[in-house]
Amino acid sequence: MAHLKQQFVGFWSLLVGLRVTFQHLWKKPITLQYPDETWDLPIGAKGQLFNKIEDCIGCLQCARVCPVDCIAIETSKAGKDEDLGETSNGHKKKLHLLRFDIDFAKCCYCALCVDPCPTECLYMTKEYENSVYNRDNLIHHYGTYDMDQVEKLRASVDGKTLTVGIYP
Numbered sequence: 001m002a003h004l005k006q007q008f009v010g011f012w013s014l015l016v017g018l019r020v021t022f023q024h025l026w027k028k029p030i031t032l033q034y035p036d037e038t039w040d041l042p043i044g045a046k047g048q049l050f051n052k053i054e055d056c057i058g059c060l061q062c063a064r065v066c067p068v069d070c071i072a073i074e075t076s077k078a079g080k081d082e083d084l085g086e087t088s089n090g091h092k093k094k095l096h097l098l099r100f101d102i103d104f105a106k107c108c109y110c111a112l113c114v115d116p117c118p119t120e121c122l123y124m125t126k127e128y129e130n131s132v133y134n135r136d137n138l139i140h141h142y143g144t145y146d147m148d149q150v151e152k153l154r155a156s157v158d159g160k161t162l163t164v165g166i167y168p
């Protein structure tokens with residue numbers, strides 16, 4: 001009799017253990033087949049930062065507020081007769097943007113740099129697949145000038161450029 005009772009208890013505990021399995025057996029699977037499938041991120045999700053460089057006026061506010069110094073900017077004043085145009089929301093450009101680099105190896109995705117940007121050219125995207133094989137590739141260069149142009153512009157202002165942030 002004791003033997004039969006033991007068998008019943010064993011069978012019953014097996015059924016209890018399989019209860020959750022049976023509950024999920026007929027439900028739609030929720031496994032996401034990444035990377036072939038990806039989640040739709042919610043509104044306000046903070047992915048990788050992006051600078052729409054055509055609208056950047058080089059005001060340095062983003063670099064000054066960054067808690068980890070991962071934005072590096074170098075600017076020089078435009079000449080008196082130079083017209084650098086305007087941003088898409090009407091800010092006059094008065095500075096040459098020699099370099100604008102973001103080091104994503106240091107960025108903590110806090111978005112503190114986004115709010116002070118007067119031209120709203122700096123914003124968080126939903127891009128989160130940022131893996132690279134080489135750390136140097138985590139430094140994104142947004143400047144529009146090539147190094148020759150940068151050197152010429154530096155020479156034209158006797159090297160008097162304004163730099164904020166630490167260049168890697």
Ligand code: SF4
Pocket residue numbers: 049065066067068069070071102106107108109110111112113114
């Ligand atoms: S998101 Fe934060 S850490 Fe990254 S650049 Fe902006 S202020 Fe710096």
Ligand code: SF4
Pocket residue numbers: 051055056057058059060061062063073116117118119120121122
């Ligand atoms: S705050 Fe905006 S406009 Fe000013 S330097 Fe940064 S990205 Fe450019």
